[in-house]
Structure formats: structure tokens, C-alpha cells
Amino acid sequence: MFYYGGMTPDLASAGNAEARQAALATLGGQTRELIDAVVLTDVPEDEITAVTAELAALTGRLRTLQRTAPQSFEAGPDGVPRHPGNAVIGSANPHALPLIVESTPERTVRAELAFRPSHEGPPGWVHGGVSAMILDHLLGHAAAVAGSPGMTGTLSVRYRRPVPYGEPLLATAEHTRSEGRKTWVEGRIALPDGTVLVEATGLFITPSGWGRSGPE
Numbered sequence: 001m002f003y004y005g006g007m008t009p010d011l012a013s014a015g016n017a018e019a020r021q022a023a024l025a026t027l028g029g030q031t032r033e034l035i036d037a038v039v040l041t042d043v044p045e046d047e048i049t050a051v052t053a054e055l056a057a058l059t060g061r062l063r064t065l066q067r068t069a070p071q072s073f074e075a076g077p078d079g080v081p082r083h084p085g086n087a088v089i090g091s092a093n094p095h096a097l098p099l100i101v102e103s104t105p106e107r108t109v110r111a112e113l114a115f116r117p118s119h120e121g122p123p124g125w126v127h128g129g130v131s132a133m134i135l136d137h138l139l140g141h142a143a144a145v146a147g148s149p150g151m152t153g154t155l156s157v158r159y160r161r162p163v164p165y166g167e168p169l170l171a172t173a174e175h176t177r178s179e180g181r182k183t184w185v186e187g188r189i190a191l192p193d194g195t196v197l198v199e200a201t202g203l204f205i206t207p208s209g210w211g212r213s214g215p216e
């Protein structure tokens with residue numbers, strides 16, 4: 001097992017740490033709902049002003065005590081550590097979908113997903129940078145399950161068709177080859193019928209300090 005960014009794994013073992021993590025995940029989920037509500041709201045201006053004041057008060061309450069270090073890892077239901085603060089998979093990060101990545105016995109990875117209204121780029125469609133971010137993470141995960149964890153060196157994305165939000169999609173990725181510390185991976189986001197919307201290839205590089213199984 002490896003951990004990104006030289007972070008020391010500190011898996012929640014105490015019951016209160018688990019309960020706290022669950023509470024943070026619930027807060028993250030509620031905030032995602034809030035973000036979508038903000039993006040889609042059509043309430044009158046005075047109501048917008050009133051809600052903004054309430055949100056400012058809530059923001060102040062959370063700001064009274066802030067972390068200065070990255071979040072610790074938590075154990076996922078499959079035993080694989082997850083990073084709750086991660087922008088793609090983090091349960092406690094409202095910015096994350098959050099993506100739940102599964103690996104297959106063939107060491108490929110897959111994730112069912114549906115983008116949200118807050119991911120809009122061109123009106124009605126998902127922002128290309130958001131699709132790239134999802135693919136970056138998925139390709140990195142594929143490199144990791146293939147035994148070659150690394151940092152993204154390059155990511156090349158081909159946008160074949162606009163990506164809808166609010167509809168079920170499937171993202172998949174697989175390792176293609178490795179040479180020394182360099183690993184090439186490819187992946188795609190597709191409709192449930194297999195129509196590819198976006199595809200990507202990436203080069204992941206295992207930093208020299210990590211070894212084959214992660215940071216040392």
C-alpha cells in the first residue's frame with residue numbers, strides 16, 4: 001500500500017475518529033447539495049440576501065477552528081485507504097463528486113459517476129477541466145493498482161463528445177506499460193451504452209524516493 005504526497009497514514013481506528021469522519025462526510029454531502037442549490041436557485045433577490053447572511057454566519061462557525069495540515073487517510077469499506085480531503089474522491093471535500101473507484105481482478109479500475117450542475121462549463125454540459133480532473137485521478141489509480149503509483153507527469157485528453165451532467169456515466173482506466181519509474185495509463189468516460197465521450201492517456205512517474213510500493 002502507498003500513500004500520496006509523503007503523507008503519514010493515520011487511519012481512523014478510534015470510534016470517535018470514525019464518528020467525526022462520518023460527520024465530516026455528511027457535512028461534505030450537505031455542502032454539495034448547497035452548491036447545486038446555489039447554482040440552480042431562482043428565488044427572489046431578498047431571499048438570496050437572507051440566505052447569504054445565514055451562510056456567512058455558518059462559515060464563521062466552521063472557521064473558528066481550522067486544520068493547518070492535510071486530512072488523515074481513512075479506511076474505506078474495501079480496506080483501501082481513502083483521502084477524505086481529496087478533490088476527486090474525498091468524502092469530506094464538497095468539491096469532490098465524490099468518485100468511488102473500484103478495481104477489478106484484472107487490475108483495471110472503474111467508477112460509476114454522474115456530474116452535477118456545479119460542474120457546468122459550456123451551458124448544459126460539463127466543463128472539460130472537470131472531465132480531465134476525473135480522468136487524471138482514475139488513471140493515477142490504475143497506475144497504482146498495477147503496482148506503479150506515481151505523480152501525473154503528463155495528461156493528454158481527447159474530447160470526443162460533450163459530457164452531460166445529471167446522467168449516469170462510467171469511467172474506466174487501465175495500465176498499458178511501464179519502463180522504470182514511468183508508467184503509461186489510458187482511460188475514458190463513456191455513456192452506459194459504451195459510447196466514449198472523453199478519453200485520456202497519461203504518463204505517471206514514481207518519484208525517486210517512493211520505491212515501487214510508495215513513499216518510503
Ligand SMILES: CCCCCCCCCCCCCC(=O)SCCNC(=O)CCNC(=O)[C@H](O)C(C)(C)COP(=O)(O)OP(=O)(O)OC[C@H]1O[C@@H](n2cnc3c(N)ncnc32)[C@H](O)[C@@H]1OP(=O)(O)O
Pocket residue numbers: 004080136137138139140141144145150151152153154181182203205206207208
Ligand atoms: C491500491 C491503490 C489504491 C489507492 C489509489 C490512490 C490513487 C490516487 C491517484 C491519484 C492520481 C492523481 C495524481 C496527481 O494529481 S499528482 C499531481 C499532479 N502532478 C504533479 O504535481 C507532479 C509534479 N512533478 C513532480 O513531482 C516531478 O516532476 C515528477 C515526480 C513528475 C518527476 O520528478 P522526478 O524527479 O522523479 O523525475 P526525474 O527528473 O528524475 O525524471 C524521471 C524520468 O521521467 C521523465 N519526466 C519527468 N517529468 C516528466 C514529465 N512531466 N513529463 C514527461 N516525462 C517526465 C524524465 O524525463 C525522466 O525520463 P528519463 O530521462 O529517465 O527517460
